[in-house]
Amino acid sequence: MSEGWHAKQRDDWYEELLDETNWRALWGADGTGDLLKPGNLEHCARQIQEVGGVFLCVADGGFSDKAIPAKLLELYFYRLFLAELLTASCCLQPGGRLICKLYSSFSTATAALLFLATRLFEDVHIVKPTSSRVAGPERYLVGLGFRGNIREVQEAVAVLFHAHNFYSGTGGASPLRHPLLTPAVTAAKLSTDLAFIAGLRAMVDGLCWREAEALRAILDHSEALEAMVMGTMASAGARGGIVSAAIQDQLQQQQRQQQQQQEEYKKENSFKANMQWNRATKQHGVRR
Secondary structure, three states, X not given: OOOOEOOOOHHHHHHHHOOOOOOOOOOOOOOOOOOXXXXXXXXXXXXXXXXXXXXXXXXXXXEOHHHOOOOOHHHHHHHHHHHHHHHHHHHEEEEEEEEEEEOOOOOHHHHHHHHHHHHHEEEEEEEOOOOOOOOOOOEEEEEEEEOXXXXXXXXXXXXXXXXXXXXXXXXXXXXXOXXXXXXXXXXHHHOOOHHHHHHHHXXXXXXXXXXXXXXXXXXXXXXXXXXXXXXXXXXXXXXXXXXXXXXXXXXXXXXHHHHHHHHHHHHHOOOOOEEEEEOOOOEEEEEO
16 A cells, blocks of 8 residues: 555455455455556456446545644645545446545645536535544535536546546655645636635635634633643642542543533534535535
């Protein structure tokens, strides 16, 4: 696997599936399972097409966050997001669906892929599930109604293939060494679709606001816990005592309980932002 991936022994991921007769793992032409290595994506797509394609494609790939420079996760993730979108477009049956993780959507590169997704699917949504870490940057692309082998889809797939093959000369080098920063669709082209830009901006603004609110809540909570601990220690010191190990354990347990309650509260009230493209109405919108 490419450097920076959460990869161990490849079959460790699928231990519970190995005995299933209706399941099969595909690892590409070179056996690594790395979509970024030349020929692997096409090899897997051909094998899936031979059995009629699939109705649902789910992609949840990612990096070790520690391997990515600060605040650049979106750009380093772009090549994988592109490859996952391209794989889905090569494997889905007409009417099929895609669920694919992505991160923040500030760059023209990410916006270009979302734009192409609106050409591949009848309906496109960007959602933040309640199960997703409320202060985290991850979100999910949901594409409904794959449009099949029509001209507009063929053109979009050709653009994705061109961008995917841009780094073929590197032998599929890790994005940690060769991040792809050139957008598949130029900013000038994106700017001509005013409805798309408006929906994208509303989605990005909404999720940024929600993430900022969550971070403020976490900071306020940590400050309250710190004040509580310092108060307890000061009280014990005033009596001439020392906070015992038992009290420390109790404080830690209370802190864990409060953090858990805070997370549950945030999940229950989490903001679901959707960038929606509906081909029937030709309109973008944001649903809350």
